[in-house]
Amino acid sequence: MMALGRLDMTSESALRIIATEDAGSDVAPLMQALGQRARQAARLIALAPEEQRNRALLAMAQALRSRAGSILAANAQDIADARAGGQNAAFIDRLLLDGERLDEVAIAVTSVAALPDPVGRVLATWTQPNGLRFERIATPLGVIAVIFESRPNVTADAGALCLKSGNAAILRAGSDSFRTSTEIAAALREGLEAAGLPGDAIQLVPTRDRAAVGAILTGLDGTIDVVVPRGGKSLVARVQSDARVPVFAHLDGNCHVYVHGAADLAMAREIVLNAKLRRTGVCGSAETLLVDEACASTHLAPLVEALLEAGCAVRGDAATQAIDARVTAATELDWATEFLDRIIAVKVVPGIDAAIDHIERYGSHHTEAIVTADEAAAGRFLSEVDSAIVLHNASTQFADGGEFGFGAEIGIATGRMHARGPVGVEQLCSFKYRVHGSGQIRP
Amino acid sequence: MMALGRLDMTSESALRIIATEDAGSDVAPLMQALGQRARQAARLIALAPEEQRNRALLAMAQALRSRAGSILAANAQDIADARAGGQNAAFIDRLLLDGERLDEVAIAVTSVAALPDPVGRVLATWTQPNGLRFERIATPLGVIAVIFESRPNVTADAGALCLKSGNAAILRAGSDSFRTSTEIAAALREGLEAAGLPGDAIQLVPTRDRAAVGAILTGLDGTIDVVVPRGGKSLVARVQSDARVPVFAHLDGNCHVYVHGAADLAMAREIVLNAKLRRTGVCGSAETLLVDEACASTHLAPLVEALLEAGCAVRGDAATQAIDARVTAATELDWATEFLDRIIAVKVVPGIDAAIDHIERYGSHHTEAIVTADEAAAGRFLSEVDSAIVLHNASTQFADGGEFGFGAEIGIATGRMHARGPVGVEQLCSFKYRVHGSGQIRP
Numbered sequence: 001m002m003a004l005g006r007l008d009m010t011s012e013s014a015l016r017i018i019a020t021e022d023a024g025s026d027v028a029p030l031m032q033a034l035g036q037r038a039r040q041a042a043r044l045i046a047l048a049p050e051e052q053r054n055r056a057l058l059a060m061a062q063a064l065r066s067r068a069g070s071i072l073a074a075n076a077q078d079i080a081d082a083r084a085g086g087q088n089a090a091f092i093d094r095l096l097l098d099g100e101r102l103d104e105v106a107i108a109v110t111s112v113a114a115l116p117d118p119v120g121r122v123l124a125t126w127t128q129p130n131g132l133r134f135e136r137i138a139t140p141l142g143v144i145a146v147i148f149e150s151r152p153n154v155t156a157d158a159g160a161l162c163l164k165s166g167n168a169a170i171l172r173a174g175s176d177s178f179r180t181s182t183e184i185a186a187a188l189r190e191g192l193e194a195a196g197l198p199g200d201a202i203q204l205v206p207t208r209d210r211a212a213v214g215a216i217l218t219g220l221d222g223t224i225d226v227v228v229p230r231g232g233k234s235l236v237a238r239v240q241s242d243a244r245v246p247v248f249a250h251l252d253g254n255c256h257v258y259v260h261g262a263a264d265l266a267m268a269r270e271i272v273l274n275a276k277l278r279r280t281g282v283c284g285s286a287e288t289l290l291v292d293e294a295c296a297s298t299h300l301a302p303l304v305e306a307l308l309e310a311g312c313a314v315r316g317d318a319a320t321q322a323i324d325a326r327v328t329a330a331t332e333l334d335w336a337t338e339f340l341d342r343i344i345a346v347k348v349v350p351g352i353d354a355a356i357d358h359i360e361r362y363g364s365h366h367t368e369a370i371v372t373a374d375e376a377a378a379g380r381f382l383s384e385v386d387s388a389i390v391l392h393n394a395s396t397q398f399a400d401g402g403e404f405g406f407g408a409e410i411g412i413a414t415g416r417m418h419a420r421g422p423v424g425v426e427q428l429c430s431f432k433y434r435v436h437g438s439g440q441i442r443p
Numbered sequence: 444m445m446a447l448g449r450l451d452m453t454s455e456s457a458l459r460i461i462a463t464e465d466a467g468s469d470v471a472p473l474m475q476a477l478g479q480r481a482r483q484a485a486r487l488i489a490l491a492p493e494e495q496r497n498r499a500l501l502a503m504a505q506a507l508r509s510r511a512g513s514i515l516a517a518n519a520q521d522i523a524d525a526r527a528g529g530q531n532a533a534f535i536d537r538l539l540l541d542g543e544r545l546d547e548v549a550i551a552v553t554s555v556a557a558l559p560d561p562v563g564r565v566l567a568t569w570t571q572p573n574g575l576r577f578e579r580i581a582t583p584l585g586v587i588a589v590i591f592e593s594r595p596n597v598t599a600d601a602g603a604l605c606l607k608s609g610n611a612a613i614l615r616a617g618s619d620s621f622r623t624s625t626e627i628a629a630a631l632r633e634g635l636e637a638a639g640l641p642g643d644a645i646q647l648v649p650t651r652d653r654a655a656v657g658a659i660l661t662g663l664d665g666t667i668d669v670v671v672p673r674g675g676k677s678l679v680a681r682v683q684s685d686a687r688v689p690v691f692a693h694l695d696g697n698c699h700v701y702v703h704g705a706a707d708l709a710m711a712r713e714i715v716l717n718a719k720l721r722r723t724g725v726c727g728s729a730e731t732l733l734v735d736e737a738c739a740s741t742h743l744a745p746l747v748e749a750l751l752e753a754g755c756a757v758r759g760d761a762a763t764q765a766i767d768a769r770v771t772a773a774t775e776l777d778w779a780t781e782f783l784d785r786i787i788a789v790k791v792v793p794g795i796d797a798a799i800d801h802i803e804r805y806g807s808h809h810t811e812a813i814v815t816a817d818e819a820a821a822g823r824f825l826s827e828v829d830s831a832i833v834l835h836n837a838s839t840q841f842a843d844g845g846e847f848g849f850g851a852e853i854g855i856a857t858g859r860m861h862a863r864g865p866v867g868v869e870q871l872c873s874f875k876y877r878v879h880g881s882g883q884i885r886p
Contacts, residue, residue: 016469044804046829047751047826054589068728084842094708095878126848128846128848132837132841132846134847134848139829139859141859142859145699201755216666225859226859226860246689246860248550261499264882265828267882270882270884271884272630274884274885274886275884278884297475317489360486378879382877383490383852384490384584386486386489386875387875388815388875388876388877388879389878390875390877391877391879391880392877392878392879392880393879393880393881393882393883394575394878394879394880394881394882394883395883395884395885397884397885398575398878398883398885400866400885403571403575403885404571404577404876405569405571405577406688415583416582416584416585416873417668417669417689417860417873418860418861420873420875423873423875428858429861430863432829432830432831432832432833432863432864433833433847433864434825434833434835435829435832435833435835435841435862436821436834436836436837437832437834437835437836437837438836438837439707439710439713439714439836439837440836440837440838440841441713441714441716441717441718441721441837441838441840442717442721442838442840442843442846
């Protein structure tokens with residue numbers, strides 16, 4: 001339930017937020033101090049035993065419930081402002097909390113407490129001939145900054161995941177949810193302190209000043225270890241371009257389903273419809289369907305008709321346009337577009353090499369699926385497609401930390417460094433080497 | 444033998460190299476084209492089977508031997524220039540190749556071929572209740588840029604490690620070793636092509652123009668995935684400060700040995716002498732000795748005398764100065780200094796908390812050791828000291844990929860992202876998720 005899409009914000013509001021940043025001379029010292037406090041808290045959180053971190057998470061959930069009145073009142077103010085500002089219904093819906101939704105937020109925090117402890121896992125162990133015993137041990141990353149937008153539940157979700165993984169969090173809420181997020185952050189602090197942990201382990205940036213984002217991207221004098229942007233494409237692009245610290249993010253989720261010549265038609269139809277239409281606004285939704293010409297004569301028409309009947313617009317190459325008059329011509333741009341809507345681009349490809357080349361050329365290295373009964377073809381696709389997630393005979397909509405069994409995710413990354421694919425609590429960890437000797441010296 | 448220290452360059456020469464960079468308008472298109480070729484080669488190398496990569500490594504070693512004449516002739520010219528430029532004996536020695544040293548370079552490349560394949564390792568596998576089977580598989584990172592200085596063998600070492608791990612390499616040699624590195628790079632290209640792999644998989648920057656470094660640090664339009672600086676502190680600092688791509692590096696190796704109250708004196712003496720003096724110029728050499736006051740009355744004097752007798756200067760706190768008139772007063776700066784010389788700072792601390800606090804305050808998160816017979820104290824030290832490598836009853840000089848059993852290392856990292864500690868071929872890999880289904884769609 002915590003696996004949010006990346007549509008926390010319309011691109012218009014993202015642009016507005018970014019465009020109105022100013023020099024923020026008052027914000028700089030505020031943010032420096034916040035970074036220093038986070039770094040100090042991080043060390044205490046990193047050393048806190050699992051039981052204490054879980055106790056804090058449960059106390060946080062309890063505080064979210066006991067403070068429901070003030071949280072919902074703050075949300076009502078945010079909603080009133082958003083309505084007065086002319087925000088659309090979808091925006092209002094993302095921003096809105098009610099008793100039931102707030103209870104879901106608290107349940108999500110409780111479920112994070114129930115996850116296995118990612119800290120202290122023995123990732124590898126071996127002994128050298130000289131008797132030195134080596135252990136690679138999972139440790140927290142340090143301080144994680146999360147920049148998000150209108151969904152106020154991200155405050156609790158991100159804070160909980162950072163705490164579970166032994167990290168301190170700096171949370172930057174969108175202006176529109178600032179009051180709600182401030183009240184939620186107060187509940188998180190109450191929970192931390194109830195468990196004897198520093199309240200500064202989860203800090204919400206206490207200003208709407210847009211200069212705070214720029215300050216975070218500098219890394220605040222080395223106090224921030226990684227930045228996670230949770231929002232629209234313009235926010236992610238800006239963070240990826242300007243951050244001086246590592247970023248866990250994906251800019252695009254231009255995902256593909258390739259129906260191979262040896263695909264079962266019924267399975268292909270179910271997977272294509274699900275991959276495209278189960279939810280069109282999530283990053284794992286399929287945007288392009290590639291059909292092998294080896295099965296196009298039997299499979300292309302039923303797949304296209306099924307999509308059209310389900311209310312999906314189809315933009316196709318010449319072969320696809322020949323299927324149905326409702327298919328419009330796909331442009332070069334369509335192959336590279338993450339529609340996030342009931343639109344799909346469809347192309348017939350002459351074989352698996354062409355399918356892989358198309359994905360390499362237009363894709364975003366996020367999630368791709370092959371449908372085939374041919375294990376060798378599946379093996380090639382899974383090996384050669386350079387994406388974070390590659391699936392055989394399954395829907396791309398499984399691109400989600402919850403579906404992976406991670407319990408929850410803070411986002412999905414398409415970079416190759418450190419974290420790739422769904423970023424759960426394990427990926428919010430680093431590691432260290434513990435070496436056990438009996439007096440060994442190096443010759 | 445491939446675990447080089449970070450003293451490839453005097454800080455003077457590093458500053459000279461950095462300070463004389465110019466706008467480099469001619470260099471920009473050259474570097475862009477080089478980056479594009481690297482990215483294209485990276486895809487072919489990533490998909491090359493283990494056998495082919497190993498065959499290329501063996502052919503590279505063979506080409507290094509068959510081209511010995513031109514390599515040594517180029518080295519003689521580099522050496523002549525360095526002598527004419529007034530470089531000191533240590534610098535000349537780092538730069539110098541002879542038949543024996545070149546043979547060692549070839550042997551090192553052969554030994555990389557013998558390492559287990561890091562690509563395609565199954566890092567984890569599990570099945571979800573819906574029957575989806577997940578695999579986390581090691582994949583190459585992509586394109587790795589290595590910026591190094593006078594040691595020409597780094598050309599072959601770094602190129603071999605990148606190829607073994609399925610990555611393309613962009614190598615930037617120091618001006619002083621440019622001719623030698625160019626000849627070595629030609630041998631590597633010959634080996635790649637002999638095995639049917641693209642020669643562009645290992646490219647040496649074909650100019651001494653200092654603007655090439657700045658171009659690499661931009662990431663060359665996303666064609667570089669990670670930068671590894673191999674050189675003096677000013678080079679590393681500049682790369683860490685300016686790179687717009689991830690960096691694997693350590694700026695300082697201010698390593699500590701803590702002699703706990705329950706330490707065996709004979710073991711402590713052996714470890715302290717080895718950690719400080721086996722080689723003083725490597726990043727894992729100890730720079731500060733902390734002695735617990737619980738054993739100071741019995742252990743401090745023998746440890747200090749042993750260091751002094753071995754020719755090591757000792758800078759101590761008041762208690763240490765009282766041991767021997769040759770001990771000078773340690774300043775605040777000494778605690779934070781990586782001497783890389785026969786100098787050690789010595790302090791008596793009131794207990795393990797003070798030892799850990801001192802390391803946290805002055806250390807560089809690289810490598811620290813505790814000497815003690817008390818397992819509980821060792822456990823606390825290994826858990827609470829936030830360094831890449833923490834050792835119990837062993838010398839800090841084991842901070843080396845070869846000693847870890849990694850076969851070879853491209854460097855040692857003190858960052859927390861992706862790689863930490865010795866960076867071997869496994870750390871030069873990323874990963875992807877392969878998901879095996881039987882028609883699953885997401886409800």
